[in-house]
Amino acid sequence: MPVVRDLRVLLRLPDFRRLLTVRLLSQSADGVYQVALATYVVFSPEKQTSPAAIASAMAVLLLPYSFVGPFAGVLLDRWQRRQVFFYGNLLRALLAGCTALLILVSVPDWLFYASALSVTAVNRFVLAGLSAALPRVVDSDRLVMANSVSPTAGTLAATAGGGLAFLVRLVASDSGAAVVLLGAVLYLCSALASLRMGRELLGPDPDMLQPRLGAALASTARGLLDGLRHLGRRLDAARALAAMTLLRFCYGALTVMVLMLCRYSWSTDESDGLALLGLALAFSGAGFFAAAVVSPWAIGRLGRYGWMVACAAASAVLLPALALPFAPEPMLAAAFVLGLITQGSKIATDTVVQTTVDDAFRGRVFSLYDVLFNVAFVGAAAIAALMLPPDGRSVPLVVMVTVIYAIVAATLGRWSHVGRVL
Numbered sequence: 001m002p003v004v005r006d007l008r009v010l011l012r013l014p015d016f017r018r019l020l021t022v023r024l025l026s027q028s029a030d031g032v033y034q035v036a037l038a039t040y041v042v043f044s045p046e047k048q049t050s051p052a053a054i055a056s057a058m059a060v061l062l063l064p065y066s067f068v069g070p071f072a073g074v075l076l077d078r079w080q081r082r083q084v085f086f087y088g089n090l091l092r093a094l095l096a097g098c099t100a101l102l103i104l105v106s107v108p109d110w111l112f113y114a115s116a117l118s119v120t121a122v123n124r125f126v127l128a129g130l131s132a133a134l135p136r137v138v139d140s141d142r143l144v145m146a147n148s149v150s151p152t153a154g155t156l157a158a159t160a161g162g163g164l165a166f167l168v169r170l171v172a173s174d175s176g177a178a179v180v181l182l183g184a185v186l187y188l189c190s191a192l193a194s195l196r197m198g199r200e201l202l203g204p205d206p207d208m209l210q211p212r213l214g215a216a217l218a219s220t221a222r223g224l225l226d227g228l229r230h231l232g233r234r235l236d237a238a239r240a241l242a243a244m245t246l247l248r249f250c251y252g253a254l255t256v257m258v259l260m261l262c263r264y265s266w267s268t269d270e271s272d273g274l275a276l277l278g279l280a281l282a283f284s285g286a287g288f289f290a291a292a293v294v295s296p297w298a299i300g301r302l303g304r305y306g307w308m309v310a311c312a313a314a315s316a317v318l319l320p321a322l323a324l325p326f327a328p329e330p331m332l333a334a335a336f337v338l339g340l341i342t343q344g345s346k347i348a349t350d351t352v353v354q355t356t357v358d359d360a361f362r363g364r365v366f367s368l369y370d371v372l373f374n375v376a377f378v379g380a381a382a383i384a385a386l387m388l389p390p391d392g393r394s395v396p397l398v399v400m401v402t403v404i405y406a407i408v409a410a411t412l413g414r415w416s417h418v419g420r421v422l
Helices: 002-011 014-042 051-066 069-076 081-104 109-136 140-171 176-194 213-218 220-232 235-265 270-302 304-323 328-356 359-387 395-418
Strands: none
Touching: 002 014, 002 140, 014 081, 014 109, 014 140, 014 176, 051 235, 051 359, 069 109, 069 359, 081 109, 081 176, 109 140, 109 328, 109 359, 140 176, 140 270, 140 328, 220 235, 220 359, 235 270, 235 304, 235 328, 235 359, 235 395, 270 304, 270 328, 304 328, 304 395, 328 359, 359 395
16 A cells, blocks of 8 residues: 555654654644643633633634744744754743643633743744754655655644543543643653754754844844745745635634534533533544545645645535534534545645745745634634624534635636646
8 A cells, every 4th residue: 555655664764753753742732732721711610601702712822923923934944943843842841831830820811821822932933843844854755645644643643632631631620730731741752852853954954044043033024025925936835825724714613613512502511511522623633644544645646736626625515414413423523524624635735835935935934824824713713703602503604614615626626727737
C-alpha cells in the first residue's frame, strides 16, 4: 500500500521524527490547555454560558494575536526555528503554570484571560514555525505525505490531549488547575525534545538570519509588505488560503453550535454535556486520521485543488442531512465528516503554500495563514452568537454554512479549470 510505504520512509528519517516529536508534545499540550480553558468558561457550574459568551472568549483568546501573527512570521524568517521551539515551549510551560495558579485563587475573569492570551501569543510562533520547518527535513517528493502525517498527527495529539483533559475533569471535581499544570508539563517536554535537533537544521539559512532583535523588529513592516507582495505573485497559494479561510469559518460556526447543543440541548447537567463534547471531539479526531490516510491518494488522483473541491462539495451535500435533525447520533457522524474534509483541505493547502512560496518568505506566509485561521474562527463565533438560540438549534446557521461550502466547491472548481490544475 503506497501510503504505508511512504509513511515508513518518512519515519526512517531521523530529523523528521524529531520534528514530529516536538509537534506531538506541543500540540498535545495545546489540547490539554484549550480544553481546560473551554471547560472553565463553558462548563463551570457557576457560569451561565451563552453563544455571545463563547464568542467573546474566542475573541479575547484569538483575535488580538491575529495582529501579532505577521510579526511572528517576520521574526521566524530571521530567528533559528529550533531555538523558537525550545524557548517558546519553555515560556509556555511557565505561563501555563501561572494560569493554573490564577484558577486556584479565583481571580477576576479579565486576569485569567490575560494569562491565557500570553500562552496563545507564543503559540503563534510555534505553530507557524513547525509548518515552515517541515520542508527542511523532508524532500519535495515526500512533502505531500509529510503534510498528511505531520499536521494531522499534531491534530490527533491535540485531540488526545483534550481527551485526557476531559477524563481528568470528569474523574476529579475542581481539577481545572491540575489540568492546566498537565499542559505545562507537556510544553516543557516539547522544549526539551527540540534540543535533539541541530541549531541550524530547521533554517532559515545562516545568511538570512538577523540575530539582533532590534534589527529584526526594525524591518518588520518592510518584511510584512514583502511577504504580502510575494504571496500576491503566488496566485495558487493565495487562492488556496482564501478557500481554506472560508472552510475554517464554517468549522468555527459549527463548533459553537455543538458547544451549545452539548451544554443545553443534549444534557441536563454539566458532566453529561462535557462527556458528549468529548465524544464529538473524538469523532472529529477520527476524521482527521482518515484525512491523513486518504489525502495523499486523493491528491494524487484529483490534484490539490480537485481534492479541496471534493471536500467542500461533500460537506455541502452531507451537512444538511446530518446536522438538521439536531440529534447527537447524526451530529457525531457530521463531526467525523467535517474533521475529514477540514483536515484534508488543510493538507492540500499546506502543500500548495510550501511548494509555491520561497523558503525565505515561508515563515511570513504561514504566519499570515495562522492569522486567517484565527480571524475566520472568531468571525464565525460572532456570527453564530447572533444566529444561535440558547439551545443551539439553528436551521439558518446550518443553511448558511452549507451555502458557503457549495460556493467554495464551485469557485475552486472554476479556478482549477481556467488556470493551472494543481
